[in-house]
Amino acid sequence: MRLGLTTAGAEGERRRGAARIWLRPMTYLLGVSMAALAVVYLLDLARHENAGLPFWEVFARMSPGDAEHIMGGIGEVIAAILGIVITVASIIVQLAANRYTPRITEMFFRDRTNMLVMGFFVVSAVFSLWINFSIRVGGDGSTERAFVPYYGVLVTMGLLTASLLMMAPYFGYVFDFVEPDNVVRRIKRSGVEQALRPAGGESDDAVDERRVTALSSLEQLADVALNAIDQKDKGIASKTVDSLSELVVAYLPHKGKLDPRWFQIRDRLARDTDFVSMNAEALGKLSTTRTWLEYKALRQFLMVYREALTAMPDLITRIAIDTRYIGQTAIAAGDRAAVAVVVKFFNTYMRRALNAKDIAAAYNNLNQYRYLAEELLRAGWGDQVLEIARYFKYYAQTAHAMGLAFLTETVAFDLCVLNERAYDVHAPARDELLRIFLEVDKEAELDHQEPSLRGVRKAQVKLATYYLQRGEEALARKIYRDMRDERPDRLRSIRAELVAVTSNEFWEINDRGAVFEYIEPERRQLIHRFFEWFPATTMREPIREEHTQE
Template sequence: MMRHNTLRFLRMILFLIMGALGIFLVQTLAELLFTALSPPQLSALTSSEARSLVNLLNAKLNQAMAILFIVTGMAVPLTANLYSLKFLELFIRNPVIISALLFVIFVNLSGLWTSYSSSGEAVPAFHLALMLVLTIASLLLIFPYLMYVFRFLHPKTLLGLLEGDVKACLRHARQSRGAAFNRERVAETLEHIANIAVRSVDRSDRNTAIDSVLSLEKMARHYWSVRNQLHSSWFEADQNFFLGFSSLAVSQMTASRSWMEMKLFYQFFEVLRAACPRMPELTSTIAKSLRKLGLEPASLENPALRELVIDYFNTFLRLTINRRDVRSVFIIFDQYRTLAETMEEKFPKEVLEVAYYFEYYGMAAREQGLPFVVETVAHDLGALVKKAWQNESPFRKEMLDRFLNYDRQAKPPLPGVKKAQALLASYFIHSGQEEPVEFIRRSFHELEPEFIRRLERELLQVTSQKYWEVSERRMNIEFVPEPQRVKLREFFDAVLGNPGARDAIPHRQK
């Protein structure tokens, strides 16, 4: 991005120079055509006229320098205070900005020397010509410089520069002598990116906050692409990067060579703490980024990273449940379930573990008085069980048992939990799997008939797959596909011991 801005800066200067030359040429030709003056007469100056010209040019130079430095001195610190102090370091290191400021300073020094040389009756023609050209150049520089600085101060530019810093550090970390220094710089840069997101949340700047999270996601992917090229000393975790962690935890990061992922995912957590419950769109972005990174080959093939991704999803759930942020919990469970469904085929044991966590955090939500979350988790848990049976997982029976025991101690049971179990039963009947259907049927035996009929009525009333309000999932979790609707009736008939025909159940569009 900065290379593009630099090229645009140079093109703008070239355009202005050509425009200025055109104006000077037209003015000079007009003067020669409409007056009796000759070219030597136009440039001839007395000593008094020369001093007046020098004073005028010095005044313009002072104005140009004042504009450049005042704008820089105000805009850069303000932007750094809004987003990150890293702005100041990047500003000082920018060659275009520093070159422009130094150019104006040296032109002013040239103007002082020309003023000194104009004392007495002497007319320093070369100095005057050079000062005139430099003054014009300084004035032409103002607009391109301001445009360049304003683009530089855009948050996306800062994020791009920070990403470039990380990539440069990773290149230098391939050698032993650069590993320790670049470890520190990368860890610091990740924190700066997270700080930009947090401060953006404070100002309700949603786009910048989301861009910051996506920047962290890109950094993780780039890191995995060069991970095998880094020197072994790079993977030594530094206690200073994890001040809130025990020395044992830091040593485990060194052993698993996962300190970078821990640091990066922790930035997700820091941003989530700021976003919850103020910015659900950012929560969604964080959960999606963690899910996508968790499904990257570099993560899936590494047991330590698979465990780390699951741990962070659990941490996200704990935070959002404790804050009673129902919408965020809903979002995170959706991404967590999608992650587990994708992992099920190759890593069924980890998915069985995830099913336990679903049950655990569902109960935590019940303790917090969040029944909607409890019911949503039941549907997500049912989806995992369905996926396990589709893939013929060796742990599918354990998954089903965990699902049927979910919220079993609740009195009375939540309707949403039993609906999820009934929906799963209708799928099993439709797919011709009687054994799991029998297990689910037994879990309904202790329920009141009227309660069961109510479940049936409410499920069959839902005839639209899309939810009637705009939500993150968009789909109605209680929707029954048409082929399963008949099987759902069969299941409820079998539970009530009343197979066969019965009165039609009225449908209501939802």
């Protein structure tokens, strides 16, 4: 996404919004009002006593008494309109601020359109006040010293007409302003505009102001998401999380064009709560790697993630997906430092899920984490993939120790997929990736941990059939050598369970929508070939002897 296109799109969106909220309603209301006025006046002029009276002469004749009578009511009406507008707008904005984020109030009163409308109402009220004051009626009804501000009265009538016509569209604008999607979109746009301003002749204070404004946009989005979680509003929470990601995704490709001072953590930015607790070395690293904005955005994700674990579990997948989007954009931009930040936060998500023993959260995180690793493989970043594979192994063994057998099995099958992708793209890290995969399993320490290790072995056998299908017997035999000391009964049951899975459609709803153990029919036949390498006595079912009692 280009900055120019982004700005042009935002400008086009503003124009369409102005036409929808202001131009069309006011045009319709004005047209109906003028049509009704014309019809009534024409009927009045058609009466016998008004015959021959020109239409415009009705407006041209105005005595001091007429002017005083007209202006006496207009001033009160305009003041009443101003009071109604302020009262209604304040109530709407306050309710929205209580529901989403208190910063809506600040945004509302800084909004240019709102200030223009409020200013118009105030100017209309002041103008009518002074026009009314300037009317003079001569003594004893004399016109010698009378003064009729003819054009002032007409302008005041125009201002009153415009004020009345603007009331309904203005209330529509206020409701549209506080609509959650628009609030989120406005915050995101502000953050992008502040972050993507090209290097120029700004002062240090101006750069610091932009940094703080962009940071404030991230925090405002997090506030909206947290309040949405608290009120069980999944739609708004998901939209806000997406907007956080979109802000960073729009920012990443343009980092090279920004003022170097933008990346420095200093002045007010250094006093932010997420940075003030960090030591000088950590802050220096964020400045050097130019990743403070990515770090701050992902910190907001982590804060939302922590709340969503218990209050809105469905949002966990959304956060993981959007984190992956940031990582993929960083890969496309060649930003290794940003990818390292994304990996660190994926690891933190996994730690939070394991600490909570939330299997579903960890399962969905692993899915998106693996997608990111696959993207790294396609980009040729094998060293990062090996690092992620080691993390996978660690979390598999941690889950194994915690008795979370399903997570250990999930990691094993994800590593199986990564090994397959590494082979497909001829990654230099292929052999090391296989070695890490074969280190995931270890002897079960407790009986209830046995199923998790069986799942790891199934994944390894599945990978072996993949290698055999591609004629890589040497790689398949590496897996065989790692498994040859397994207990015979365990090997037989693994073979039987893999052969028995003939459908890839899982019988429950899940994000992956597939069965881990499923192997395509042609490839499934290779299971038998793999197990033929084991001694026949190992794979033969034991003969059960029947004893008869005489």
